Amino acid sequence: MAEKRNEKPVAPPSLVGEYMAEVQKIEAERRAKKKFRIVEGFPFWPHEVVRDAIFICFFTAIMFFLGGFIPYYLEAPADPAGQPHIILPDWYLLWSYGLLKIAHPVELFGYTLFTAKLWGVVLNGLVVAPLLVIPFIHLGHSRRPVEDPVWAGLGCGGLMLAFTLSAYSVNQTYREHWPWIADFIGNYEIDAWLTMLLPVVAFFIAYIPLTWRKGIEGYENKLSRNYFRIR
Amino acid sequence: MADAPAPEATPKPVVPSPAAPPKPAAKPVAPPPASGPASPTKPSRKLTMTDKVNLQAFAWFESRFKLRHYAQGLRNFFYRINMQFPVSHTERYKLRIIWYWYPLYTLGSLALLSFVIATITGIILGFYYVPSTNTIGITCHGETTSEAWKSIGCKIYSVPFGFMMRQLHFWSAMVMVAAVFLHMVRVFFTQAYKKPRELNWLIGVGLLVFTLGLGYTGYLLPWSQLSYWAGTIGLKMALATPPPAVGDWVAGLVFGGSSLGQDTLTRMYLLHVFLLPIITYTLIGLHIFIVWIQGIAEPH
Ligand code: HEM
Numbered sequence: 001m002a003e004k005r006n007e008k009p010v011a012p013p014s015l016v017g018e019y020m021a022e023v024q025k026i027e028a029e030r031r032a033k034k035k036f037r038i039v040e041g042f043p044f045w046p047h048e049v050v051r052d053a054i055f056i057c058f059f060t061a062i063m064f065f066l067g068g069f070i071p072y073y074l075e076a077p078a079d080p081a082g083q084p085h086i087i088l089p090d091w092y093l094l095w096s097y098g099l100l101k102i103a104h105p106v107e108l109f110g111y112t113l114f115t116a117k118l119w120g121v122v123l124n125g126l127v128v129a130p131l132l133v134i135p136f137i138h139l140g141h142s143r144r145p146v147e148d149p150v151w152a153g154l155g156c157g158g159l160m161l162a163f164t165l166s167a168y169s170v171n172q173t174y175r176e177h178w179p180w181i182a183d184f185i186g187n188y189e190i191d192a193w194l195t196m197l198l199p200v201v202a203f204f205i206a207y208i209p210l211t212w213r214k215g216i217e218g219y220e221n222k223l224s225r226n227y228f229r230i231r
Numbered sequence: 232m233a234d235a236p237a238p239e240a241t242p243k244p245v246v247p248s249p250a251a252p253p254k255p256a257a258k259p260v261a262p263p264p265a266s267g268p269a270s271p272t273k274p275s276r277k278l279t280m281t282d283k284v285n286l287q288a289f290a291w292f293e294s295r296f297k298l299r300h301y302a303q304g305l306r307n308f309f310y311r312i313n314m315q316f317p318v319s320h321t322e323r324y325k326l327r328i329i330w331y332w333y334p335l336y337t338l339g340s341l342a343l344l345s346f347v348i349a350t351i352t353g354i355i356l357g358f359y360y361v362p363s364t365n366t367i368g369i370t371c372h373g374e375t376t377s378e379a380w381k382s383i384g385c386k387i388y389s390v391p392f393g394f395m396m397r398q399l400h401f402w403s404a405m406v407m408v409a410a411v412f413l414h415m416v417r418v419f420f421t422q423a424y425k426k427p428r429e430l431n432w433l434i435g436v437g438l439l440v441f442t443l444g445l446g447y448t449g450y451l452l453p454w455s456q457l458s459y460w461a462g463t464i465g466l467k468m469a470l471a472t473p474p475p476a477v478g479d480w481v482a483g484l485v486f487g488g489s490s491l492g493q494d495t496l497t498r499m500y501l502l503h504v505f506l507l508p509i510i511t512y513t514l515i516g517l518h519i520f521i522v523w524i525q526g527i528a529e530p531h
Contacts, residue, residue, distance in 0.1 A: 041526020044519075048527050051333065052340035059341050063348060063406060067398035074384050077376040078364075078459035080491070087460040090450050092408045092443060097464065117471045124468075131436045134419075135429035143422050143529065155419050 086173055091166070098165030099123045102192055127161075146210050153207035160202035164195040332421065336527065338414035342442075343515060345407035350508065352400040359387050362500035364454055364493045379454040379496060404446060411442045423528035431521045434514055441511045448503035454496060462491050462499075 042048075089097050103120035106113045114122060138151055145152035167174075171191045175182040185191060278286070292298055363378035370376065371385040387393040415435060418424055424432035447465065451458045466486045472478040479489065485502075487494025 041528055043526055044523045052337045055337040056340055056344050063402050066402040072401045074453055075455035075457045077380040078454045078456055084456055089461045090446055121468055121471045135424040135432045145420050
């Protein structure tokens, strides 16, 4: 028994075994032919970890600094009878609250498909769902924004949407605090339009210059060549 | 074991080390002699008393814990880190352009750091917090309050460093949410979710949702005005989930019924201090393990 255990186990032929053998054969052939191949990653250890360690030290200090110098006070105790003038979730959920607020009832031929409340909830799902499919619909080898201006533009549009939705959720507050904004923008209706239009503007602000840069430099084939090498 | 992949199939290290590294010493496990128990070899010199005691002690541990395996593992680990350390990525690939986004690659670790700080301070806060909406005979600063509010508003501020613990917990939570979001943005713009990292992106989306969930459930715990009315929004959203039967069920499951009360707080407490942290830590472990085996996506 003891000798058996130290021997390399010989896997009986199986589909998996054959597959592994085939993959190895193909890789070996590629390497022999010196075909270029994309380098897929640099190591987490130590390259990334060393860099991270430096930042971690710094940010530990930053967190003590924030904690020590910017107090976070407790609100008054809960009072189910006294709804405050303004109700808000924490800042990172404002986008979701903005969606609830911006949702109108959806009607088709006089028939209500979604009530405003339901549409708000559905919109929340519709905003998060695309995140799940991104890796499966965006194919190709580009890695930098300039190599794929469309997706860079979509990203900027998405960021802008998160921002405008958050802003929309607190529009009552900022209009009360800074009346000049209310004078400048006009009525609340325009807030809603801006919330939906600014992301489109952000898309083009990113898309146009990046396309221009890409046209000048032809990134995919020229600058990236150093990364295609044999391993 | 019929489907076990052949042992040769282990992947090559992501970046081969430039100079041929010194091979780590061969496996220490010598095959035992063919027959009979191993016969003790003669020591090379006469053993003193100290030697004997030391050897006995060592043998005692060694026979129980197989220390040499771990020693060998440590040695291999040491070789491995020494082999790769000096080569920078830029040198290795003779880069002609400078990728000035590298500082943003630390955001993932920042998220982990703030989560660890939040966990440590959260455990300490947990020693004092009482998840109860009971208000009978409970006062704090002369006001009638709930027990939950009192435990944060009065009790924690009266223990040494209690204020600082709460401050750190709050700020690390803020930093964590911001870091996770920005980390996702950096992964998106460097398009690091492409093959072979699709699965890690999906795990990441899960992590984002759980991070927001941790923030939301924590927001409700002090049972203050903000907590209560933020809870109301959440409850309304849960109730609005189509179809109504499912909405009621979700509200009952997460908020403990169709109105806010003790059940809500109990559930938020359990989610915040037990369920969500455990799920999040597990996913983070998986996430970083996958980054470890795949390497960081190459910027071109
Ligand atoms: C608690 C939350 C999270 C933690 C602790 C975490 C941690 C990390 C760490 C340490 C890395 C190594 C590289 C780096 O730091 O940039 C990484 C990479 C990665 N993360 Fe996260 N992450 C989190 C959330 C997310 C989210 C929300 C997403 C996206 C939806 C995501 C997607 C990815 C992907 C795709 C990689 C591989 C990137 C590459 O190879 O360049 N992670 N994560």
